[in-house]
Amino acid sequence: MKDGMSPPIVGIDLGTTNSVIAIIRGGHPEVVPDANDEVIVPSVVLVDLDGKIVVGRDARAALVAMPDRTIAAVKRKMGLPDTVQLGGQSWRPEEISAMILRKLRTHVELLFPDQEIEAVITVPAYFNEAQRRATKEAGELAGFRVERIINEPTAAALAYGFYNLRGERYLLVYDLGGGTFDVSVIRMSDGALEVLASTGDRALGGEDFDWRLVDALAERIMAQAGVDPREDLAARATLKEVAEQMKWQLSDKTTAEASVPVLMMHNGRPVRLDAHVTRKQFEAMISPWLERTMQLVDEVVQEAHLSADQIHDLLLVGGSTRIPWVRDHLTNRFGKAPLNTVDPDLAVALGAAVQAGLKSGQIPESTMVATDVAPFSMGIAVAERDWLGRPIPGFYHPIISKNTTIPVARTDRFYTVVDNQTEIEVEVYQGEHPRVSQNFSLGSFLVKGLPPKPAGVEAIDVTFRYNLNGMLEVKARSVSTGEEMGMVVQDALDRASPEALEKSRQQIEALATTLVDQDDEVDEDAVIDQEDDAQIVDDGAASQGWDALVREKARLVRELAQIQGHKLVASARQWIAQLEEAEASGESERLEAVLNEATDFLIDCQL
Ligand code: AMP
Numbered sequence: 001m002k003d004g005m006s007p008p009i010v011g012i013d014l015g016t017t018n019s020v021i022a023i024i025r026g027g028h029p030e031v032v033p034d035a036n037d038e039v040i041v042p043s044v045v046l047v048d049l050d051g052k053i054v055v056g057r058d059a060r061a062a063l064v065a066m067p068d069r070t071i072a073a074v075k076r077k078m079g080l081p082d083t084v085q086l087g088g089q090s091w092r093p094e095e096i097s098a099m100i101l102r103k104l105r106t107h108v109e110l111l112f113p114d115q116e117i118e119a120v121i122t123v124p125a126y127f128n129e130a131q132r133r134a135t136k137e138a139g140e141l142a143g144f145r146v147e148r149i150i151n152e153p154t155a156a157a158l159a160y161g162f163y164n165l166r167g168e169r170y171l172l173v174y175d176l177g178g179g180t181f182d183v184s185v186i187r188m189s190d191g192a193l194e195v196l197a198s199t200g201d202r203a204l205g206g207e208d209f210d211w212r213l214v215d216a217l218a219e220r221i222m223a224q225a226g227v228d229p230r231e232d233l234a235a236r237a238t239l240k241e242v243a244e245q246m247k248w249q250l251s252d253k254t255t256a257e258a259s260v261p262v263l264m265m266h267n268g269r270p271v272r273l274d275a276h277v278t279r280k281q282f283e284a285m286i287s288p289w290l291e292r293t294m295q296l297v298d299e300v301v302q303e304a305h306l307s308a309d310q311i312h313d314l315l316l317v318g319g320s321t322r323i324p325w326v327r328d329h330l331t332n333r334f335g336k337a338p339l340n341t342v343d344p345d346l347a348v349a350l351g352a353a354v355q356a357g358l359k360s361g362q363i364p365e366s367t368m369v370a371t372d373v374a375p376f377s378m379g380i381a382v383a384e385r386d387w388l389g390r391p392i393p394g395f396y397h398p399i400i401s402k403n404t405t406i407p408v409a410r411t412d413r414f415y416t417v418v419d420n421q422t423e424i425e426v427e428v429y430q431g432e433h434p435r436v437s438q439n440f441s442l443g444s445f446l447v448k449g450l451p452p453k454p455a456g457v458e459a460i461d462v463t464f465r466y467n468l469n470g471m472l473e474v475k476a477r478s479v480s481t482g483e484e485m486g487m488v489v490q491d492a493l494d495r496a497s498p499e500a501l502e503k504s505r506q507q508i509e510a511l512a513t514t515l516v517d518q519d520d521e522v523d524e525d526a527v528i529d530q531e532d533d534a535q536i537v538d539d540g541a542a543s544q545g546w547d548a549l550v551r552e553k554a555r556l557v558r559e560l561a562q563i564q565g566h567k568l569v570a571s572a573r574q575w576i577a578q579l580e581e582a583e584a585s586g587e588s589e590r591l592e593a594v595l596n597e598a599t600d601f602l603i604d605c606q607l
Pocket residue numbers: 015016017018176177178179205206207244247248251317318319320321322323344345
């Protein structure tokens with residue numbers, strides 16, 4: 001419980017479009033407005049002509065007219081080594097985010113004068129190490145003590161009160177904001193919240209809808225007045241504002257009107273805008289984006305190994321979920337309406353405050369343990385043998401698979417590749433591609449002093465530990481000598497050379513734009529030079545034949561069948577059914593995936 005001495009703690013939704021701060025008061029989360037009673041702060045920063053930093057609504061108003069003095073959606077750049085030019089100065093994305101956080105801090109400073117303030121800040125479930133670390137740094141630059149970084153869907157579930165319920169429920173969090181779309185499936189079981197699967201599109205949101213409507217309005221004006229208003233900066237800014245307001249109207253009404261007597265001047269005459277748009281027309285304009293969100297909804301439910309009718313509750317987050325199409329289509333797809341007890345603009349901040357309150361004891365201790373899911377696979381570079389037995393480097397062996405429940409610790413064993421190999425380089429990567437060159441490098445370290453032995457004799461155990469704050473610890477231990485080396489991945493980007501940083505940046509950008517389509521062919525030129533003594537070979541993947549998988553499956557089924565306890569038995573039965581189905585499919589990849597997840601479940605049961 002609260003000891004009266006602990007510092008105040010806040011929850012912060014640091015959003016791409018808007019940001020919100022919340023606290024716990026009287027045992028309940030509540031958002032905190034600024035002196036003008038504004039709760040939602042547009043995540044836009046302006047350096048004005050006097051060099052003063054302005055954050056929020058006024059900065060947003062200057063966005064289109066003063067593009068070189070304003071910056072929006074800096075969240076997209078978090079964790080990248082890019083700098084942002086603003087008012088003739090260059091800034092790191094962390095510094096810009098810190099300005100937004102500092103503005104939010106002013107909302108609560110009157111409540112907590114001259115005190116250190118702790119913060120729980122949310123990030124999208126897909127954020128990687130570098131992005132989480134950058135967010136933490138931004139919080140610290142803004143003067144907060146960052147207590148925890150949590151995933152946005154987990155925060156949303158907390159806001160909807162899913163932290164002290166009994167029994168097992170599956171929740172789908174559909175988050176459509178201004179610039180991004182995220183969808184996650186969360187399992188709520190005996191007070192534990194766990195993100196089972198998460199996906200999304202980092203370049204899909206309400207802004208796209210505004211600009212689509214701007215295009216439609218501009219085309220009408222071009223047909224009438226023979227001029228493209230998008231080429232005039234001020235007219236473009238006005239059109240964008242008009243489009244967004246029409247979009248909002250269309251969430252409440254089936255038609256929207258707009259009239260601007262002088263949008264711009266052309267050949268000495270005023271160009272006016274008179275627009276009438278129906279909801280049907282607007283929906284037709286934006287349906288490719290909306291349909292894509294539903295496709296991702298289907299994918300995430302599948303990835304969580306559930307069917308639509310197993311989802312108990314639908315939670316809406318983000319301003320764009322006010323568009324009626326979203327609610328209607330989710331209702332049709334799941335046979336139930338989304339919950340509407342929490343304002344979708346505030347859900348994430350309120351949930352972050354709940355997490356803060358649980359931490360500080362302001363919300364009474366419940367049995368809740370907020371667990372989460374690894375947003376990417378993490379693993380190391382290995383060599384695999386070709387059909388002549390020659391080791392080929394550059395393959396990726398994931399040790400923690402994407403969507404594994406965290407915190408997690410996992411160890412895999414690897415062997416030396418060449419005779420008399422005395423060193424092993426452990427290269428750590430994050431990503432999903434079978435070749436490491438297409439994944440995101442997190443750093444590397446050497447394990448030295450191995451006794452010279454024939455290839456394949458010396459064994460090395462590599463352990464990955466991934467915690468709730470998204471920090472990865474890697475250790476490698478020589479089985480024969482006990483010699484151990486390791487690294488904590490949060491420094492990986494700092495240590496990298498500028499070239500490596502640039503490479504990582506490009507890689508992460510490639511990762512961000514959905515799947516990379518790369519040639520998986522083994523490169524014959526890449527056969528390891530037998531003198532190269534810093535490689536390891538993957539013990540598992542190459543030798544893991546179908547029979548071994550089936551044997552492992554039988555063993556797991558036996559263990560699952562012995563599980564006791566009312567609620568666990570139901571889950572264990574589901575896992576047994578999934579294992580049987582995976583075996584019946586004859587697909588080793590599928591069976592391996594289910595085996596890994598069922599093993600996680602068993603480990604969780606034993607914890
Ligand atoms: P968020 O990123 O969650 O703050 O969401 C901001 C986005 O929600 C912006 O694109 C807004 O235009 C959009 N939005 C806010 N209210 C509405 C509404 N009533 N109807 C449609 N979109 C809205």
